[in-house]
Amino acid sequence: MNQPDDNELFNRLEAEMTADSGGEVVDLDKARSARDQSADSRPGESADPDADRTPDSGDDESEGKSAVMVDSPAPTGPGLMDRIRGARRREVIPAWAKSKPEFLNAIGWLGGYAGHSVAFHAVRVPWYSVRLAFQAPAGAAKFIGGTMRWVADAEGDPLRQVAARREDVEQYLKLSRQRDNRVKLRGILMVLGLILGPVLALVLFVLAPRWLDVLALALLTAGFGFMGAPADKPVITRAVVATEVERLTSGIVERALGALGIAEINKALGKGGEGIRFPAPITRDGPGWRADVDLPYGVTVPDILDRREKLASGLRRPLGCVWPEPVADEHAGRMMLWVGDRALNKVPPATWPLAKSGTASLFKPLPFGTDQRGRNVDLTLMYDNVLIGAMPGMGKTFALRTPLLAAALDVLTELLVWELKGTGDLEPLKKVAADYGSGADDETAAAALDSIRYVYKDLERRAKVISSLPKDKCPENKVTPALAANRSLGLHPLVLAIDECQELFSHEKFGKEAGSLCTSIIKRGRALGVILLLATQRPDKESLPPAISANVGTRYCLRVMGQTENDMILGTSTYKNGIRATSFTKSDRGIGYLVGAADEPQIVRGYYIDNPAADVICERARKARLDAGTLTGLAAGQEPERREAADPLLDDVLAVTPASEAKPWNDVTVDRLAELRPEKYGAWAEMEPADKARQLTAALKPYGVATGQVARRVKGKTVNRTGFERVHIATAITERDRKRDAG
Numbered sequence: 056m057n058q059p060d061d062n063e064l065f066n067r068l069e070a071e072m073t074a075d076s077g078g079e080v081v082d083l084d085k086a087r088s089a090r091d092q093s094a095d096s097r098p099g100e101s102a103d104p105d106a107d108r109t110p111d112s113g114d115d116e117s118e119g120k121s122a123v124m125v126d127s128p129a130p131t132g133p134g135l136m137d138r139i140r141g142a143r144r145r146e147v148i149p150a151w152a153k154s155k156p157e158f159l160n161a162i163g164w165l166g167g168y169a170g171h172s173v174a175f176h177a178v179r180v181p182w183y184s185v186r187l188a189f190q191a192p193a194g195a196a197k198f199i200g201g202t203m204r205w206v207a208d209a210e211g212d213p214l215r216q217v218a219a220r221r222e223d224v225e226q227y228l229k230l231s232r233q234r235d236n237r238v239k240l241r242g243i244l245m246v247l248g249l250i251l252g253p254v255l256a257l258v259l260f261v262l263a264p265r266w267l268d269v270l271a272l273a274l275l276t277a278g279f280g281f282m283g284a285p286a287d288k289p290v291i292t293r294a295v296v297a298t299e300v301e302r303l304t305s306g307i308v309e310r311a312l313g314a315l316g317i318a319e320i321n322k323a324l325g326k327g328g329e330g331i332r333f334p335a336p337i338t339r340d341g342p343g344w345r346a347d348v349d350l351p352y353g354v355t356v357p358d359i360l361d362r363r364e365k366l367a368s369g370l371r372r373p374l375g376c377v378w379p380e381p382v383a384d385e386h387a388g389r390m391m392l393w394v395g396d397r398a399l400n401k402v403p404p405a406t407w408p409l410a411k412s413g414t415a416s417l418f419k420p421l422p423f424g425t426d427q428r429g430r431n432v433d434l435t436l437m438y439d440n441v442l443i444g445a446m447p448g449m450g451k452t453f454a455l456r457t458p459l460l461a462a463a464l465d466v467l468t469e470l471l472v473w474e475l476k477g478t479g480d481l482e483p484l485k486k487v488a489a490d491y492g493s494g495a496d497d498e499t500a501a502a503a504l505d506s507i508r509y510v511y512k513d514l515e516r517r518a519k520v521i522s523s524l525p526k527d528k529c530p531e532n533k534v535t536p537a538l539a540a541n542r543s544l545g546l547h548p549l550v551l552a553i554d555e556c557q558e559l560f561s562h563e564k565f566g567k568e569a570g571s572l573c574t575s576i577i578k579r580g581r582a583l584g585v586i587l588l589l590a591t592q593r594p595d596k597e598s599l600p601p602a603i604s605a606n607v608g609t610r611y612c613l614r615v616m617g618q619t620e621n622d623m624i625l626g627t628s629t630y631k632n633g634i635r636a637t638s639f640t641k642s643d644r645g646i647g648y649l650v651g652a653a654d655e656p657q658i659v660r661g662y663y664i665d666n667p668a669a670d671v672i673c674e675r676a677r678k679a680r681l682d683a684g685t686l687t688g689l690a691a692g693q694e695p696e697r698r699e700a701a702d703p704l705l706d707d708v709l710a711v712t713p714a715s716e717a718k719p720w721n722d723v724t725v726d727r728l729a730e731l732r733p734e735k736y737g738a739w740a741e742m743e744p745a746d747k748a749r750q751l752t753a754a755l756k757p758y759g760v761a762t763g764q765v766a767r768r769v770k771g772k773t774v775n776r777t778g779f780e781r782v783h784i785a786t787a788i789t790e791r792d793r794k795r796d797a798g
């Protein structure tokens with residue numbers, strides 16, 4: 056009998072011989088190796104089921120070429136052992152049980168659930184008692200009726216009647232005999248019960264302590280009470296009402312996929328199609344269901360992501376419950392579909408594990424948020440930089456605040472915090488930061504730039520310290536926890552955070568310098584203990600230098616509108632690969648894709664820590680720093696040194712003086728300045744004209760700009776007032792910038 060493999064071998068030999076022009080002896084080895092080469096050179100064909108064409112097909116013959124077999128006769132692919140070795144091992148202990156916060160969270164939830172149920176029923180005990188007492192007579196009647204029916208063997212009555220109707224004498228007699236026996240036995244038992252019951256009750260009443268009598272009576276009443284309850288009105292109601300969520304089945308997934316309007320899926324689901332494959336069973340995974348799906352040939356996960364809303368409709372679940380994801384290291388059609396019981400944005404946010412107590416170390420993972428399953432997601436800040444981006448109002452500042460608070464709880468960390476929106480969203484960190492500024496004005500931008508320059512300069516010092524250390528102390532030429540803790544070295548973690556960094560990078564005056572310094576800091580700072588945290592709502596080339604976005608290790612992207620923003624924040628081609636922060640909706644605040652914190656991108660909901668909560672945490676961090684003696688800079692009451700560039704006076708004077716006015720008067724200039732920046736120069740404008748002139752003279756003096764009498768003709772008369780030369784201002788600015796660039 057021919058096996059299929061034998062047939063194939065035979066066919067192949069025949070094909071090879073037919074292809075040979077002169078019917079010569081075929082060198083099988085050569086033919087085989089030629090065939091193998093052909094197969095190798097056309098790998099795509101091996102996957103094609105049609106490649107199994109018979110070798111003697113007319114086409115090949117007509118072309119005079121030998122048919123090339125691309126599938127080997129024996130089953131190919133890894134053997135049993137290889138498959139076993141390559142198999143993915145599932146975790147022995149589930150992830151939630153290994154993570155302390157998650158475990159405590161689960162225990163806490165269980166305790167809370169039990170406590171709520173006990174309290175719920177305890178409050179209702181009097182009502183339950185009243186109901187049971189009222190229902191007890193009905194229950195007792197039910198009990199007596201039931202007992203009588205049992206004694207009389209009422210349940211066998213219908214059978215006996217059927218036998219009688221069918222005139223089946225034998226069956227009828229058999230059943231009657233059985234009934235007589237039963238009634239006799241049960242009657243004896245009832246009589247015994249009627250005698251012993253009252254005697255026992257009497258004995259209990261006379262001899263037992265009172266509490267036992269009461270307990271027995273209560274149990275009897277409760278028992279009869281429960282029996283007497285109508286079937287549709289149970290005595291004890293439920294303490295919690297579970298939300299009913301439909302179980303996810305392969306049928307439901309297929310139904311949803313079939314509703315997407317993708318031709319290949321419809322073909323696969325149609326008559327004669329290969330169907331949708333599920334490489335693993337659909338299982339519960341956290342508070343939801345997980346389905347691993349092999350999409351039909353040619354369909355990729357991004358195709359499904361484009362239609363997430365339709366998929367949610369097909370699954371009959373809210374959009375926030377439906378999370379299709381690509382699976383790293385698998386083919387492009389392998390999808391992990393997670394369907395939550397509740398929409399992610401409706402689940403109450405988890406408490407930050409460090410909110411109430413605890414300290415942090417930037418060398419260790421720090422809690423950043425939770426994934427769809429409610430599991431903690433960590434960020435390790437050391438040796439990394441973080442970029443956060445989103446549309447306005449989606450949770451950037453909240454996301455930036457969390458790692459900053461963690462850094463505040465590491466007493467060794469020096470914090471430099473800049474919030475360039477000017478709303479004070481990061482104000483609590485002022486208590487612990489060595490430098491801090493909040494504002495949308497040029498002054499704050501200049502101060503932030505100063506801070507960047509300080510960090511850049513410190514990089515050089517740190518690099519020198521590291522290179523001077525003996526190899527055994529610093530084997531990898533980077534800051535270690537031990538080196539960071541050695542205060543004399545000054546290698547402690549240094550965190551520079553800039554919220555709304557687009558304001559600085561797109562600043563016409565400071566932008567270029569800020570961009571190039573931050574690029575250097577990002578490239579060189581990692582090993583030297585310097586960490587840059589940037590948050591932006593405008594991730595375009597002008598607002599975020601491409602060199603920065605290309606070199607950041609950890610990226611968190613909340614909702615954005617398009618592919619460009621998505622890829623600017625998360626990295627090139629992430630959108631194409633199905634990592635799409637565009638799929639978040641307006642109500643998905645605080646939810647984003649986190650890339651770089653783990654091997655695979657994760658959907659993370661950031662912890663919700665508002666300003667009052669942050670204030671309490673920073674108070675704790677400040678106390679810890681005071682105890683450790685590490686409170687420095689602004690937080691310790693030392694005003695950070697700012698360079699002249701921080702004061703915009705010269706630039707402002709130049710801005711308000713028209714180029715046509717070579718020698719403006721002081722008092723006129725003060726009025727113009729007040730119009731430009733009322734918050735800064737408003738008070739000057741309220742002075743008398745002479746005082747205004749004196750004020751500006753004094754303010755310009757440190758810059759080497761002298762003032763003097765400037766004569767002008769006003770209404771035919773010559774008027775002399777204090778003024779200055781515009782060209783002197785321009786010269787002073789050039790000189791200042793030259794000095795600053797020289798360092």
Ligand SMILES: Nc1ncnc2c1ncn2[C@@H]1O[C@H](COP(=O)(O)OP(=O)(O)OP(=O)(O)O)[C@@H](O)[C@H]1O
Binds near residue numbers: 404452646
């Ligand atoms: N993790 C979170 N969970 C729930 N809600 C959040 C979360 N993060 C932020 N939000 C909500 O989103 C709102 C906006 O957050 P945030 O101020 O951080 O946004 P933003 O992107 O910085 O805005 P803007 O661009 O205007 O500065 C917050 O007021 C808060 O209610």
